[in-house]
């Protein structure tokens with residue numbers, strides 16, 4: 001019965017120190033979308049993604065979540081519902097277990113952190129339970145990215161924001177992680193908003209694509225637009241040229 | 244016992260310039276090239292402390308509580324301004340108010356307990372107790388907050404990604420900076436706790452040395468020193484926690500976002 005979209009961005013802009021990073025962005029994201037935001041480096045993709053869980057505020061326009069202004073939600077609660085995985089998976093000092101149980105630091109009774117749950121969330125991201133007590137200093141970049149995913153999943157989010165989750169991984173690992181994200185999308189019915197500057201791996205997974213170039217959404221639509229872009233800027237970008 | 248047996252006259256003080264002369268000779272011999280600075284420093288020590296002696300003599304003759312309260316308030320304001328001035332690389336909102344306010348509170352608590360319950364000074368504003376103790380509290384508090392706040396900002400700078408990761412999991416601001424808070428307070432406290440461990444084993448503290456030289460029974464001097472050590476560690480803990488409790492909040496918006504631009508040096 002709720003016909004409101006999950007996210008509605010209306011004329012959102014963001015400028016810092018007189019520099020316009022995002023310009024007049026309007027976007028509807030429905031529950032169940034797998035939206036990929038594509039664009040060259042420096043286009044403002046990370047800047048845009050950080051608005052969805054309120055890590056930054058826009059300087060103009062409005063963002064709504066389920067029909068209500070995003071910032072009318074208590075931020076700590078909203079960020080549990082809209083989880084985020086950063087480009088560099090940051091680990092706190094300690095073991096994988098310490099990193100999975102971070103929410104204990106602020107006593108979240110609703111987060112289930114029993115051994116059983118930890119093991120099952122690890123298997124969901126393709127890690128064996130043996131890694132639980134390993135120091136995060138000794139695990140690989142790909143494993144860190146998976147731990148970061150598992151950590152967010154424990155919050156049982158509705159939306160997952162991913163900022164170039166595969167940028168620092170070799171192509172084979174990148175495919176693994178993408179497949180994993182797609183499994184989460186299908187099995188957990190998560191809405192996914194993923195930022196990437198590399199379109200080559202996406203077409204099998206994504207349901208929608210938005211091209212962000214120079215702080216503006218220049219084209220937006222179903223995954224098919226990868227094959228037939230209509231703007232010159234997107235054609236140049238997809239051809240690997242500079243825009 | 245309490246006759247002052249080693250009274251230094253002004254002539255004696257002039258004779259102590261011999262020590263400086265030796266130092267001067269040494270740095271000249273090794274061509275260190277600091278003769279002028281050392282001379283200026285030597286003269287300033289003389290002038291400032293001699294001046295302070297006269298000023299203190301004047302203060303110690305005052306017998307009005309309002310005068311003492313004003314004086315201590317002035318000392319706190321000057322220290323607050325100095326603390327603000329030292330934080331010149333970063334612009335922390337409300338920093339002057341935070342430092343000054345925290346100093347006021349700390350002095351009120353620590354000085355209050357000492358004057359009222361430990362020394363039991365009559366009247367409470369008796370200048371011989373109030374002025375030097377207030378000075379010690381304010382001086383230690385100021386140095387410690389400078390160290391603590393600098394360390395805290397350093398921690399924020401190199402852990403900004405970790406802090407935002409915690410925020411994005413739903414952490415309140417206080418939890419997201421728990422480790423930086425803890426590390427910066429520990430860094431300020433550890434040297435102080437070490438001197439609680441070491442005091443008297445190698446070196447006598449300056450205050451005690453002065454007291455003993457001017458003829459005070461060592462057992463009395465020691466009691467003062469113990470009180471001073473406890474006062475000092477308490478001051479540092481109270482003021483550091485108080486200052487950080489307000490400082491960390493300046494780095495977050497009401498929407499619990501890290502204000503990254505505050506972590507850039509001022510001139511950028």
Ligand SMILES: Nc1ncnc2c1ncn2[C@@H]1O[C@H](COP(=O)(O)OP(=O)(O)O)[C@@H](O)[C@H]1O
Nearest residue numbers: 016017019021040041042043044045046047048
């Ligand atoms: N705090 C900031 N101050 C000024 N410029 C910034 C700031 N953050 C990002 N930028 C600039 O904004 C642009 C977009 O950055 P970003 O969103 O990280 O791009 P992307 O993720 O698409 O590579 C870049 O040119 C970057 O230099």
Ligand SMILES: [Mg+2]
Nearest residue numbers: 045046047163
């Ligand atoms: Mg980016």
